[in-house]
Amino acid sequence: MPLNPQSPRPRLPRYSISVLSALLPIALGVAILYWQAERTLEQTTAQTAQEAVRQFDLMLDNAALAAQTLLPLAGRPCDNDAQLALREQVTRRPFVRATILSWQKNIYCSSLFGGTYQSPVNPDDYVDGRLWLMKGNPVTPDTALLVYRLVDGDRGALASIDGYHLTNALHLISRYANLVLQIGPNWLDADGKVRDTAVPRFEVAHHHLTSQRYDYSVDAGMPAGEVWRFMQSRYPAVFSLLVFFGVLAGVLAHWLQKRVSSPSHELQRALAADEFIPYFQPVVRGDTRAWAGCEVLMRWQHPKEGLVRPDLFIPLAEDCGLIVPMTRALLRHTAAQLAPYANRFTPGFHIGVNITAHHCQDLALVADCREFLAAFPAGRVILVLELTERKLIEPTAITRSLFDALHELGVMIAIDDFGTGHSSLAYLRNFNVDYLKIDQSFVAMIGADALSGHILDSIIELSGKLDLGIVAEGVETPQQCEYLAERGVDFLQGYLFGKPLPGDNFIKTLLSH
Known part of the structure; x- marks a missing residue:
């Protein structure tokens, strides 16, 4: 906001503060990105481990089904029928490479060699007597x-899964995370080699997951430095923006230090000098697109700085307690500019003005509204007060009396930016309101964001159920206009119909309509 000039600070402190102001947003941004990248990688490894367990459980399910089917054949001769049954399971069961029958801890019949290959079985090689991760066998060492x-007693049936399927799963499940399959003392990673050393510990996003159905576990994670590599690959544009905003913050801090801020004094001076002027943005009917009214927006016409945006001084005016007299002056300016042309307005022409919690602390607003309406012919205009939520309006006895008195005057109440504040629904419950104003952030996402579309439709439906009028702000495209009109939105406001204009320009445009 405009500030009174003052001699600059000494050079060294000024440059130090400027550098710190530049580095702070960069450091905070990098820290937030690093935290976000860590969370993303942790979620990735957790999902990777879950998917790996699902895949290995599926492989072992097929091996278990094959073994269960063949177990009744164990102990019988290894004849053609037995060999055919063994090979049939290899053919029918995905991932199963070979099937084997054993009797009294001795292999005597296999799908690969028939009855010509015999070998003893050592149950100690198997985890819980069931699973064994082998480095190889005589066929593929x-x-x-x-x-x-x-x-089952002396009978045994075995089904083997080729390491090709195991390493394929470890390699393909995730492009970022590394995976390790551990069964007993042995473990396997994506290189396909079985080792019996200690399982590696991943430095980044380590996730250990044990199968609930079989005796094995999976470890997923990433090597050291992966967070930075991930950030560099995923957020290059964000890094550029951080540097840009950091430099911008430094330049702004350097410029501001050459000026002194005495905001309340400057606002009081501007109020006394009558520098706060109204701008008007048209509001049209949703069905006919005819002009139905306008919203009055406060602007600061500063003698040196030019036109000052409201977001630079309205919050400060609220904190200083000057927003009430500024609004009172705005109402008088509005009446002075519009009242001479009131007979040219459509009857019931809406004029919207923002109010805050400061206006609701006493009944002075009633007198201000009465004075405003008295400047116009009866029934020619309708004053709509829009409740903003920068500060919470408490539902006190004074507030309720104020709203009752305003309604008796014919003044209508609207909730501004409905759906974005922390108390919109509380306002509906506690106050007798007439309109909801849909925030432009929801309108902007029409056709682009499904969730915002659902919220928007829900607000429109809610207004219908509560028999409230509804105004959509920020309408900028014909697509948004048609979407809202089709859903019965009463009034539309946005750049598609007109930007905020000073009084003379607005009146000329209004009369041409």
């Missing part, structure tokens, strides 16, 4: 093999 063993 350098290829990992996962064996599932099912035993």
